Amino acid sequence: MGLGGCVVLFMLAFFFPWLGVIPQLVFYTLVLLISIDIIMLYKTKKGIFAKRHAPERLSNSDDNELGIYIENWYPLNINIGIIDEIPFQFQKRDVWFKTFLKPGQRKRINYTLRPTRRGEYEFGAIRVYVMSPLALIRRRYNCSQGETLPVYPSFLQMRKYELMAISNNLSEIGIKKIRRLGHSLEFEQVKNYVQGDDYRTINWKATARRGSLMTNSYTDEKAQHVYCVIDKSRSMKMPFEGLSLLDYAINASLVLSNVALLKEDKAGLITVAEKIGAVIPADRRPTQINKILEVLYKEKTRYLETNMELLYSTIRSVIKQRSLVVFFTNYESMSALQRQLPFLKRIAKFHLLLVVFFENTELKKVSEQSATDVEGIYIKTIAEKFAYDKKLIVKELAKYNIQSILTTPQNLTINTINRYLELKAKQKI
Numbered sequence: 001m002g003l004g005g006c007v008v009l010f011m012l013a014f015f016f017p018w019l020g021v022i023p024q025l026v027f028y029t030l031v032l033l034i035s036i037d038i039i040m041l042y043k044t045k046k047g048i049f050a051k052r053h054a055p056e057r058l059s060n061s062d063d064n065e066l067g068i069y070i071e072n073w074y075p076l077n078i079n080i081g082i083i084d085e086i087p088f089q090f091q092k093r094d095v096w097f098k099t100f101l102k103p104g105q106r107k108r109i110n111y112t113l114r115p116t117r118r119g120e121y122e123f124g125a126i127r128v129y130v131m132s133p134l135a136l137i138r139r140r141y142n143c144s145q146g147e148t149l150p151v152y153p154s155f156l157q158m159r160k161y162e163l164m165a166i167s168n169n170l171s172e173i174g175i176k177k178i179r180r181l182g183h184s185l186e187f188e189q190v191k192n193y194v195q196g197d198d199y200r201t202i203n204w205k206a207t208a209r210r211g212s213l214m215t216n217s218y219t220d221e222k223a224q225h226v227y228c229v230i231d232k233s234r235s236m237k238m239p240f241e242g243l244s245l246l247d248y249a250i251n252a253s254l255v256l257s258n259v260a261l262l263k264e265d266k267a268g269l270i271t272v273a274e275k276i277g278a279v280i281p282a283d284r285r286p287t288q289i290n291k292i293l294e295v296l297y298k299e300k301t302r303y304l305e306t307n308m309e310l311l312y313s314t315i316r317s318v319i320k321q322r323s324l325v326v327f328f329t330n331y332e333s334m335s336a337l338q339r340q341l342p343f344l345k346r347i348a349k350f351h352l353l354l355v356v357f358f359e360n361t362e363l364k365k366v367s368e369q370s371a372t373d374v375e376g377i378y379i380k381t382i383a384e385k386f387a388y389d390k391k392l393i394v395k396e397l398a399k400y401n402i403q404s405i406l407t408t409p410q411n412l413t414i415n416t417i418n419r420y421l422e423l424k425a426k427q428k429i
Contacts, residue, residue, distance in 0.1 A: 002030045040132045041139040047074040050143035059156040063112040072101035079131045085124025115151045116242035153296045154251040158258045189217045222264040224429045225282040225323035228253035232273040233306040235330040240409045249328035250296045252413045272311045273302035308343035324429045325351045354403040
């Protein structure tokens, strides 16, 4: 803008000689200011320090907080523009931060990223652009070399549910309380009778010895086996809000396994497509959840049909006692269910089988819209048929005593944990 003003003054001086040397004075003044600005910015060899603060790993489908720490080593006030070269997977080209720093001042700039795919994400350098109060020259610094961060299944979501499970506040997020049927078989202790206790739990032998009423206290049965079986076939490739159905199933499996371990049950994992993937026997060691997390991090969608016969034989050989088997899959039609139903019935003979599949929210939106022409009527009718087929699948599974959950992807985790707690409270496992 300064140079453009000088050009205009020189042009006007050609037509108005009375301007004299004014254009030259303005030009030389501008050159002098630019020289002073260059000296101020480049006199200090290293005037800026910047570093990216990032966690060791990112959580898939969650808002992960990152920060840029920046420090001013100049003896003057500076205006700063920052570009953080984030991974290409985010497809963001406008990550630009502006700030102002006094001499010796430090600042941290926080921002969030939401990855939608598991894997490795490569961050580039931090580009810092510095301007003095004259704002004629901008000096660039390249700080903090690139780094690679892995994106794991949603461990932030797992921690949230973990804290709620420890504090018994799962009901606050929509997980309902279940009325218990009878007593658990897991004896805990003999305690003093308190008004309101079930008189049927009175321990008469202990009462006779102590001379006061004593009752037996029971707790939830422990060490029950909970297996998450994840279908990796092409039916789980369907996207929803940036994530595939497989990613939703992986996140829910991680949270469910962690909650089961907190309830002192044993958690296991099986993944399957046209062949068996990972198999982790049920256990409740402290390292079990990390083992499950590492396996889920590497899982990818495959593009062939699920080999249910192989899954059935694997379950029979790996799972030796009655367990809760949570099968994450997806059915879009009754014919898809009929192909797998014979094997599901066999599994349900030996274990408590819970089939979790997804409601197609896009088709639901179409079916709820009003049709304005013949084509719209056809589309709406087809969408309603597919939605009705999902309800028929639930009824068909119930005929053979197979538990099922038909849920939207965003409610998958809550509904799965809710059903696990319900089945555990009703002592069906």
